[in-house]
Amino acid sequence: MQISELARRAGVPVATVKYYLREGLLPQGELTGATRARYREEHLERLRLIRALLGPGGLSVARARAVLAAVDTPGTSVHAALGAAHRALPGVGAEEAADLEQARAVLRRRGWRVAADSPALLALAGALEALRAAGAAPTDELLDRYAEAAARIGEQDVAEVPTGSVAEAVRFVVVNTVLLEPVLLALRRLAQEDASRRRFPTDC
């Protein structure tokens, strides 16, 4: 298939596909001449994955490239791929997070063990700091309930990882880590809406 068909089937302008090729998100097609290249079904899948990461996944092109690099690296272990995906994701980044204490305390109470430099830990500390700055510091009790819910989900996510090929597992981990986030957030808001309707019924 040529670039125009690839673009049409993915619902993306040709110019944008070229841009992804240039940016290294989409691997080159097989050159069949100086001005022709052939693309396969896997290119189409990859293109759809890119669009999912950039759109609903909320990743920037640079972060998507890092995530896809983790998918592509052949020797990656599943645990390492998860780490790579986490590192590539947004969320406070490597900024300073003054006190990690409340964040660490949650982990201790749950018995979780994570890397000392885990980006998620920094992200949590940063998010807590933002809440405090906004004058809405969360209680430990609230955090523990959130952590318990998160534990169920995280357990589920990891249990579902396919054990067949490593490459498949890595792809699964990366895709699910990124693309289930909007699902979770949407479900939380729906649950809030339902609970709010039940608690404040006067104003529908």
Add this chain to the structure above:
Amino acid sequence: MQISELARRAGVPVATVKYYLREGLLPQGELTGATRARYREEHLERLRLIRALLGPGGLSVARARAVLAAVDTPGTSVHAALGAAHRALPGVGAEEAADLEQARAVLRRRGWRVAADSPALLALAGALEALRAAGAAPTDELLDRYAEAAARIGEQDVAEVPTGSVAEAVRFVVVNTVLLEPVLLALRRLAQEDASRRRFPTDC
């Protein structure tokens, strides 16, 4: 306090404070002359809230303005404020979501009732569509587990809403809806990391 003190205490450049004033995120100070205005402690709080929404909250200036408008509107009911906050948040937006069916099915199984045009419902449908497009369609079982975890959290969120003044409740709802999202995502990633370490122990 003058603008320079306000800016200094919030850790924000004066030019940026002026920008927020222009954009209507921060209310004008009380003019004490043609080139002087006085700002109060509530301006400082508001400024910190703005920074929390724009930074860790991940909102654009336009969305933050809409969220803050909900906080400011005096007659807003709590349920309506929640809706306003949800509508102002990112997440697929008003784009077409081809089939809402799988999303609606989750709600049915849980007995949730939400507005037919709930933005969160569209967001969920869009997120599911993205997963399908990426070749990682989630099973109903997985969705139900996510929904159950979300139910606990949403219930908790709503139960904590202060019943004192409506304005306070609205502010609480908006802030928590937005700023607890990064907390939840970070906790999920930490749970994944812990579960992944336990399941794939070979490669630490």
Add this chain to the structure above:
DNA sequence: CAAGACTAGAGAGTGGCGCTATCCAATGTC
């Protein structure tokens, strides 16, 4: 074989966004 449609590749341009810099006249402070 000629005309026209398409292609790879590369560079420049675009529009939106969140600031940031500059300027002005007026008002403070020392």
Add this chain to the structure above:
DNA sequence: GACATTGGATAGCGCCACTCTCTAGTCTTG
């Protein structure tokens, strides 16, 4: 009276995700 600061307005900047344009080459159709 010298100098800094302010409110207000306008313009500019840097980044990002495209999008346009151009060139030289290639395929297809008649």
